[in-house]
Amino acid sequence: MAIIELWHRLVGLFPFSWAHYGFMRNALLSTLLITPLFALLGTMVVSNRMVFFTDVLGHSALTGIAIGVLLGFHEPTLPMIGLAVILAVGITLLKNATKNSTDTVLGVFLAFVVALGIVILSRQGGFVRYTNYLIGDILSVSMQQIAWLFVIFIIVFVYWYFAGNALILTSINSSLAHSRKVKTLYIELSFSVLLALVVMVSIRLVGILIINSLLVLPAASSRNFAQNAYSYTVWAAVISIFSGIAGLIASYYWGTASGATIVLFAAGCYGISAIYGRCRRK
């Protein structure tokens, strides 16, 4: 708590109108926690071709909320996490069992979780209450959510420190990873569960519709600049944090939804990186 107080005082010193609002200072802090996380996870999502998978995870939040409503939960985060973790484990096991492309199966899952969620939530015209989840609302972030983000931030970085190499080897060739004593199934499962956790904890802030872009865009942009794993991570983090801060502040002045504005900045970075990538190859 003392850290958050210190943070508020520090940001309050900035000579900008937005820095005087407590909600903006909280939003900035949570942006600084979320964006490096998403950059880190995104590097592996893009390398592992899991973009569609994370899209399904994000959209499963609708059904998660619906289950929460049906079960009478006041706060649907737990059922959302529960469902996303079950989906993540299920899809990973399915992918390993078939070894075929899971594209079609993911498409079916996506349709199913979205439709089921909407059907349950729209009973008696009540869907309007949940539109906040679709576009996200980082400005209303609570102290409790910031604390959660902080805990997950630490978990992800510790996990990445110990499992990073294993994740890289597994993504390149699982038999090669196996020959280096990597438990490939555990690595894949733990990564997808972690993804589910991070996506669900931050979905209320970022929004179901755009959360996947925040995972994909920084890493995709970084690929056009980076030559190795270190620069891949650093570029992704820099682009993600920059887009986060710029998007949040721009959304304050423009009066727009913060999540979507952040994604627009990230998309702009991707555009620049793609042009740079093309020039470099020539």
Next chain:
Amino acid sequence: MINACDHCCTKINNLNVRFGDDVILDNVYLHVNCGEVLAVVGPNGAGKTTLLRTILGEIPYQGIIKFRISGHESVKPRIGYVPQRLQFDIGLPLSVADLVVSAISRHPVWLRVNKKLLEKAKDILSLFSVGHLLKRRIGDLSGGELQRVLLAIAMTPDPELLLLDEAGSGVDVKGLSLFYQIVNDLRNKHHIAVILVTHDITGISNYADRMILLNRSVIAEGQPKEVLSNEKLKKAFGPSLLDISCLSDAGLFKGGKNGHN
């Protein structure tokens, strides 16, 4: 046919692998001594890669796989493995140094790789004449270069058994004979057992001590020249036995276990 397993060898008896109702390997026997290169050839879908992955311990099986290392039974020998192909996009930002360090050390490569590890990676690669590729992206390597990088990783630390999958795919003729020469030298220098899966049956026959022809089960076994001149096979396939992969298309290998009888 199966030699006694004395000091150092890998011995496989009555190996069966099934995926659901599909029989992938049926009653396979195989024996390879240390210091010996065993070539495994066979049509596409014959179960060659599955055989290697089963030896690696990745796939559940029925039957016996025994390792004897320096006169002692060993459950888990050190196995070096060179995969058939890697699943990455050309644009993947992963350098050769990243690949080597992530395989041989616990230091996370997404944090900067320190000088000591870089030196170590370079030393390992230099043994296979690819030290200069350290900072290149793996997507920028030729098939032969990538194969030597993977071989360098597989040889660190010294394995007791070396498994090479589809040694010929994506490598030109010159690169391939260089690769065989390196494998030959390794076998002589380190006295390791090598099991090598390949489609290049004519190229490998100069280097392999023995060859087995696999199509779910072992159809023929012996010295490469014996296997290649096996009367039954010759009669069936004709003299132009250059690429065994075409044999599956001709439907001539459909015998499976019967072909062995």
